[in-house]
Amino acid sequence: MKSRIVLDVSKLPLHGMGNASLTWWGTCAFMLIEGSGFALAIAVYFYLMSMAPEWPINAPAPDLWAGTWLTILLVASVIPNILVSSWAGKSDLRKVRIGLVVMSLMGILPLALRIFEFPALHILWDQNAYGSITWVLLGLHTTHILTDLIDTLVLACLMFSKHADNPRRYGDVEDNALYWNFVVVAWLPIYACIYWVPRL
């Protein structure tokens, strides 16, 4: 079939930013998957709780300090995170570099704190269903911190390489920041479940 040119797109940008970018949508879809996963895990937590005559089963409620400090840290990390995102939006390479280094630290610190959270549960994963679901919730979230941390570290390395000054990279930084916000937001209900529901 013959074609007739009716539209000239040569003036369009070579890369879409924000929600014009494919990776932004990919990140959102990924967050939807992970969000469904977290929601389900929490639903299972409440399901098991509804089956149990007492909750927590054969264990004291978890110690608060490690989890609470971690929560404070995660919530605080949102501020530099949003800053990095906005710097990336402005293509400010120097600030983005600093921001990513800060965010890498902000990823490592919670992991360090997380090490203290597992013993604070006062139960092992194989003792009973309460132990199993709390360990899985905590483990699931730890995986997310860890993967996003690796992502941040790789991005930080990229931003110090010759590939740095590129709208595509800034888009990646924004998407990574978006994902970190998701990791933080997803933690809040899990924190409530693990630490406060047993105290109700």
Added chain:
Amino acid sequence: MQSAWDAQGHSAEVLKHLMLGIIGVCTLIWLLVVLMLFAALVKRRGQAPLQGEHAERKTRLVVYLSVAVTTIIVAGLTLASFFATRDLVVGRDMDLTVRIKGQQWWWQVTYEGSSFGPRFQTANELHIPVGRNVRLELESIDVIHSFWVPSLAGKQDMIPGRMNVLTLRAERPGVYRGQCAEFCGLQHSHMALMVVAQDDDQYRRWAQAQALDAAVPDDTEVQAGRAVFMRKPCAACHTVRGTEAQGSSGPDLTHVGGRRTIAAGLLETTRGSLAAWTADPQTLKPGTNMPIVPLTSEELQQVSAYMETLK
């Protein structure tokens, strides 16, 4: 014998009527749709297809109507099944309570004491008085099984860690076969049970006899068989009340000779089938938990003679 159409119990009858109704309505709808389909296929042969707002208007009305009718029918069927569920309830008064525990791959049946008879245990065969409400407490010892006697009632799962309750009421005397309906491993296929519905007197007599200990043999062959049974691994897994055989991992054999079938509905109870089963259960029911016990042919004959007398 084992069919949802051969309804002999209260629940099964209610269900049969509901099923007939729903199947009738659904068949009618299906016929209408297929009729419409074929009408549509032949109607415009050789004519140009219709397009545009005007042509679609009438069709749209028909589609709207059809969707409305579908909605009404669906609502009707929902209500019908809701009312049928209500009709299944036979009242709160239970004449008899029986606890049935499913396990791989047989049924342990424990009768609670009641005005109809004493407390006792049996296996793979359930006797109930006709016209009485029998409360079945369904449990499982290992994996999920499902209790299903289609001629009497719909099925109910037996789930470890839970107890389900099913009410049976047989309307007519007879023998109704049931079979495990939830896949439960290797011998899921051979996990049947017989429900015998009898009138009150027959049932009472049966129950009294079941509660008794096993008969003491007088025949020498049978005595020898009993000795073999006690000496060999048989006694470690099976109970024969009134003897030293007190094992509990296999079915209670106190009155095995009086049951219609052995090996959870696999074979009719005869001396021959008892011998065949004892000799090589793993060929008849591969994977069953009953091992091949090495017996000489003489011992085998004696044991099966003994089994047969355990009425």
Added chain:
Amino acid sequence: MVGPVQRSVRLISAYAACAAAIGLAAGIGWMREPRQYRTDPAVSHDLENFRLMKNGIGGAPPDVYFALGKPYETTAYDLSQGKRLYSWFGCAACHGTGEGGKGPSFIDGWWLYGPSMVSIVASIRDGRPHGMPAFRDRMTTDEIGQLAGYIKALGAYAATNSAPSRNDDKHSRPAENRAPAAALFEQGPVPMHPDQGPSP
């Protein structure tokens, strides 16, 4: 046209493909995990013929046991059947869930009569002094083998892949596939006794 070089390359690759297929088939044949539900009475009888050392500790299993591929120690199905037999034959009455009681423990690292399969089979079949009854007349050869295999797996320091996992039951010790013996085994102050364990 096909030159001699290509032709030999084709020939070689054809041979290689055939060899790979045969190798794959052989590998599959070798790794197959068939389950034996029905031990032939004749094989059962042969399995009885193991040789036990004079002192009742250790010995040699019959050749047929090796010909069968040491089923009772390596087949997951036989091990799990052994686990059923453990509860059906009341082993728990004296040995608990493996930690011992009236009878010795299986998971403390000590074997009164040595950890060999033959000793365990002999202990079950013929009984031992101080209260271990003989199960010769209560179990078949096959069942004794399965039970012995399970007990050996229970007391192993390192779990094998075929070891059974936890029961759907109250949790009393780590699951067999997590080597409960490794957790509870404590090397005593005295080195291994010549008869492989302290006397009762």
Added chain:
Amino acid sequence: MTGVDRISPDVLDLDLQDAEVERHLSRTWGTSPGFWGAIATVDHKVIARRYIATAFVFLILGGLLALAMRLQLARPESRLIDPDRYNQIFTMHGTNMMFLFAVPVMGAMAIYLVPLMVGTRNVAFPRLNAFSYWIFLIGGSLLWLSFALDAAPDVGWFAYVPLSGPQYSPGKRTDLWAQMITFTEVSALAIAIEVVVTVFKQRAPGMSLDRIPVLVWAMVVMSFQVIMAMPSIMFASTTLILDRLVGTQFYNPAEGGDALLWQHLFWFFGHPEVYIIFLPAVGMVSSMLPTFVGRPIFGYLALVMALITTGILSFGLWVHHMFVVGLPRMGESFFTASSMAIAVPAGIQIFCWLATLWLGRPVFRVPLLFIIGFIVTFVMGGMTGVMVASVPFDTQVHDTYFVVAHFHYVLVGGAVFPLLGAIYYWFPKMTGRMMSETLGRWAFGLIFVGFHLTFFPMHILGLQGMPRRIYTYQPELPWSGLNLFISISSLILALGFLVFFVDVLRSWRHGLPAGPNPWGASTLEWATPSPPPPYNFLRIPVVQDRNPLRPEDKELPVAAGLRVDRRELLVTSVVEALPEARESSPQNSIWPFWAALATSFMLVWSIFSPWAVVWGAIPVAVALIAWFWPKGTPEDEA
């Protein structure tokens, strides 16, 4: 790709003649020759073809298993297959057909057709697409390897605990099953993301939401269902492995777990799964039908709304698989109502198709025959679906052959018939050659007749009390006559499939050459040669109507102004599809393959040791970093 005569980035296709654009685009988008080129390709058409072929190979294998079962069930107390092997066979059959055939083949059709139908040059994340295929291939091979090793799962395709739990399923059989599920989940989720983003952001300019072909809508709804439902089975299979491997207590009632939790989780995925398979078929029918009746589909909006409604409702009826587990009556009534309610959107779809047929002039080609067969069969499956949705009715037929008949009517009638029609319909697009009309009619006739003769009697068997998943039955039961009849009929069905596959193989090489648009269809995939070139469209089409290829049009309106020296496509806005950017599309890469291998290595190892997740993750991370690290190609420019 790194041709010596690479042209300057300033040269756009605006300035070039068609032939020159074609030459440049072929080089830019092409697949490199040789083994590693084939491994590294990210062309959605190549990957989708592999996907479809692999899925059909699994269909053949699963079909052979079905025949083996029918052989065993032909006579009572038959000793051909022992119970252990039979349990493996039916578990393999169900798992294979659901996870390795039905879901992947629908996803594969999506990744073949969606980019062509929305007028773009590749899916949104082409490397993820390649990764998805490798993961699927390895996962499927793993399952079949376990079957060859006599270590195949034997607990049924829904693997109820405790039968599949640590105590009652010794060995690695169930772990293999659970991990195979993980493989297929990952591949299905990857496809879902690609489809959603491709449809949302890569549609041809002007293809606003109300101009999207119904098939594409169906694929979007299906993808959202995958995104929402798969996490459930992922959680279930992971916790099952944890229970078995490290002794967690999720499903142990003695320690606060619950056996029914598994069923809730499984069916929260398992019920939408049916619609994940069925909705793409709805889309296929809706997209093929107009071609064979000579008029656009009736009730486009109603169809799309019905698709979305079905997608949402499908999450509200998982409990109807659990009507006999003893849940509270109130809950059961609710789920009866919701299960019945889904009949309404299904009805809307059926009526819209009937109306389309009514208003049009049917041309009886093979795809239309399959559509007719689909309507006849699927409506029947829908009717039995209404039956099992009723709690009391279900208590008599649950877990019997009635249910076996029901879901084969729904899945084969509702999804495989349209799929076969779709293969006949799109085969010329995929290969450039037509399939045989004669063989096609034979295949349809044999499959249709064979199917009904095989599966209709199963309804009766179920009502006569024959439970499913039994490896044999006793001679005194009244089932042997029908079972023998079914077994013989299944040979007719198998013969039909044989004819179909013969036709496929024959037509692949010797079919009549097809032009770009052999059926006179009106959707965009027919606006490009058959088979489409690697870049799909020489110039991105501009859409001005719901049916972009009207017969009266002589010219295709297109957009121009894209670079030809790098992979470039148009990103458009979500609702109106207004052009937003000239986005680059990733070029071929070997790393998705290595990432898939590393992931598989980790997943298989984790069946044996929990530490696999720690150590196995390292190669995965390395492969992923290499995958995403910029290589300094023009595609990285912006």
